[in-house]
Amino acid sequence: MTTATPPPYVLKSEELYTKGYDPRVTARxxxxxxxYRQRLLLxxxxxxxxxxxxxxxxxxxxxxxxxxxxxxxxxxxRNTVLVYLAAISLQWAATYLRVNIMAVVxxxxxxxxxERLFAHLQELSLNFFSHYSVGRVITRVINDVxxxxxxxxxxILAIARDLFTLFGILAAMLFMNLRLSxxxxxxxxxxxxxxxxxxxxxxxxxxxxxxxxxxxxxxxxENINGVRVVQAFSRQEHNAxxxxxxxxxxxxxxTLQAARLSAVFLPAIDFLGSIATVIVVAVGGAAxxxxxxxxxxxxxxxxxxxxxFEPIRDxxxxxxxxxxxxxxxxxxxxxLDTHVEVQDLPGAIDLPPIRGEVWFDNVSFNYxxxxxPVLKNINLRVNAGETxxxxxxxxxxxxxxxxxVARFHDPVEGKVWVDGHDLCTVTQHxxxxxxxxxxxxxxLFNGTVGxxxxxxxxxxxxxxxxxxxQAVGAHDFILQLRHGYNTNVExxxxxxxxxxxxxxxxxxxxxxxxRILILDEATSSVDTQTERLIQRALERLLRGRTAFVIAHRLxxxxxxxxIVVIEDGEIKEQGTHEELLxxxxxxxxxxxxxxxx
Numbered sequence: 001m002t003t004a005t006p007p008p009y010v011l012k013s014e015e016l017y018t019k020g021y022d023p024r025v026t027a028r029x030x031x032x033x034x035x036y037r038q039r040l041l042l043x044x045x046x047x048x049x050x051x052x053x054x055x056x057x058x059x060x061x062x063x064x065x066x067x068x069x070x071x072x073x074x075x076x077x078r079n080t081v082l083v084y085l086a087a088i089s090l091q092w093a094a095t096y097l098r099v100n101i102m103a104v105v106x107x108x109x110x111x112x113x114x115e116r117l118f119a120h121l122q123e124l125s126l127n128f129f130s131h132y133s134v135g136r137v138i139t140r141v142i143n144d145v146x147x148x149x150x151x152x153x154x155x156i157l158a159i160a161r162d163l164f165t166l167f168g169i170l171a172a173m174l175f176m177n178l179r180l181s182x183x184x185x186x187x188x189x190x191x192x193x194x195x196x197x198x199x200x201x202x203x204x205x206x207x208x209x210x211x212x213x214x215x216x217x218x219x220x221x222e223n224i225n226g227v228r229v230v231q232a233f234s235r236q237e238h239n240a241x242x243x244x245x246x247x248x249x250x251x252x253x254x255t256l257q258a259a260r261l262s263a264v265f266l267p268a269i270d271f272l273g274s275i276a277t278v279i280v281v282a283v284g285g286a287a288x289x290x291x292x293x294x295x296x297x298x299x300x301x302x303x304x305x306x307x308x309f310e311p312i313r314d315x316x317x318x319x320x321x322x323x324x325x326x327x328x329x330x331x332x333x334x335x336l337d338t339h340v341e342v343q344d345l346p347g348a349i350d351l352p353p354i355r356g357e358v359w360f361d362n363v364s365f366n367y368x369x370x371x372x373p374v375l376k377n378i379n380l381r382v383n384a385g386e387t388x389x390x391x392x393x394x395x396x397x398x399x400x401x402x403x404x405v406a407r408f409h410d411p412v413e414g415k416v417w418v419d420g421h422d423l424c425t426v427t428q429h430x431x432x433x434x435x436x437x438x439x440x441x442x443x444l445f446n447g448t449v450g451x452x453x454x455x456x457x458x459x460x461x462x463x464x465x466x467x468x469x470q471a472v473g474a475h476d477f478i479l480q481l482r483h484g485y486n487t488n489v490e491x492x493x494x495x496x497x498x499x500x501x502x503x504x505x506x507x508x509x510x511x512x513x514x515r516i517l518i519l520d521e522a523t524s525s526v527d528t529q530t531e532r533l534i535q536r537a538l539e540r541l542l543r544g545r546t547a548f549v550i551a552h553r554l555x556x557x558x559x560x561x562x563i564v565v566i567e568d569g570e571i572k573e574q575g576t577h578e579e580l581l582x583x584x585x586x587x588x589x590x591x592x593x594x595x596x597x
Contacts, residue, residue: 465507
């Protein structure tokens with residue numbers, strides 16, 4: 001089977017994350033470690049104790065053989081054995097304490113990192129989520145952070161332990177016999193060359209693996225979210241085939257390439273270590289026979305050689321983790337460095353309780369990645385308590401206009417004012433806490449019906465929740481649910497119909513008692529009977545509030561105080577329903593086309 005071809009965003013990701021090692025990535029990752037440095041130092045001390053014992057072990061064997069057995073001194077042999085037992089007991093205790101400390105420290109660091117990622121994702125502007133798939137975000141927060149957990153919890157001190165053990169063994173070998181030491185190190189240049197080659201190759205493969213995991217998660221999330229559409233169009237077999245031959249196959253290929261590289265490298269290290277052992281046994285054995293070397297030194301050297309190459313093998317295995325950590329760290333830092341497009345300015349004030357007067361002052365807007373204007377020179381003043389309907393063809397700019405009211409975006413030119421306050425000078429929280437928004441695609445969170453209605457006003461009483469539900473006509477169907485207001489709707493409200501979810505989202509917005517209410521195609525998902533029920537409730541509920549209503553069903557906006565017609569990002573007409581019909585312009589054409597439909 002041919003290797004799958006990833007989509008452009010994966011190829012771009014690979015290009016981005018196959019750059020050379022950047023020490024700034026490591027430095028920034030260690031910023032997350034800094035709050036726990038005291039406990040890390042304590043764990044480091046325990047690591048030094050256990051490593052020192054590991055280095056001393058072969059030397060104690062040498063003493064037992066030469067000064068005990070060879071010399072026929074039972075007391076020395078007994079004392080050496082007791083010291084060895086005490087040493088390995090100390091090593092066990094130090095290792096136990098170190099592992100416990102690092103488990104706590106590592107999990108705490110990951111807790112902090114996930115919390116920071118989640119908070120940052122909550123702050124990112126909507127434009128980010130329009131270009132960054134859910135699967136890729138999940139990969140960063142789950143998979144990449146999980147890779148860092150492995151590195152921070154175990155690999156950091158393991159690398160320090162291996163290096164300390166390596167240099168400790170090196171010093172002990174040189175101290176015991178310089179000639180055998182130099183013979184043992186003959187294979188080191190070959191080991192260095194093999195390691196450098198492996199490092200360069202593995203960096204590429206492991207970053208490709210992370211990009212492939214991102215692609216798999218993206219496709220998986222998309223198909224789960226769209227499972228109803230998939231089944232409705234009988235795309236199960238086609239989608240399964242695509243998943244099998246494209247993202248899943250690509251992940252398999254990249255993982256196998258990385259595994260094949262490790263399968264060559266690790267045995268190569270073992271083979272070179274065995275050659276060093278053969279050299280020492282041959283040369284050292286001859287020296288023992290010639291009585292120029294004691295048996296204890298030879299046995300100690302054989303033990304040291306095995307332990308000398310063990311940290312090298314371990315470091316090579318840790319290099320896999322290190323490469324994955326570098327790739328994951330780059331991705332996580334890239335996400336954390338993503339610029340928040342809409343931010344509170346320094347010195348931004350809290351918006352005081354508002355009446356709801358909104359003024360678009362010569363506003364123009366285009367999205368950052370597209371220079372095409374979406375809104376052009378919008379001048380519109382909406383009085384407090386006025387209901388304004390925005391109508392026009394799809395893509396005319398209606399939704400973008402209300403996004404500016406909620407300050408999901410800032411104007412490229414001009415200003416948006418609320419009660420005389422420039423929205424760029426007030427905090428987003430103080431603005432949105434006085435607004436209610438009902439979108440075309442209602443979203444409910446995993447929880448009860450009551451909890452979803454309280455989403456924007458957590459301290460609301462049960463009576464207030466039920467009153468809001470009654471006002472939008474949701475109370476009766478809620479009572480018919482298995483547990484009424486305590487019924488769990490599951491993620492996305494999958495247990496409810498689209499119309500029921502919309503009614504609950506209406507209740508949620510209205511319970512927040514907003515001064516500005518935004519309805520973006522809010523009735524498009526309900527049937528005609530439910531729509532009439534909502535319209536009757538809205539006549540009372542919109543009274544005294546400023547409301548922006550977007551609807552393709554023009555029958556839902558005929559009672560608005562003013563209708564604003566938007567075409568190609570510009571206001572073409574505005575007036576009451578009767579005034580616009582009398583003008584026989586764009587609105588009249590839209591209205592007549594709607595009646596024909």
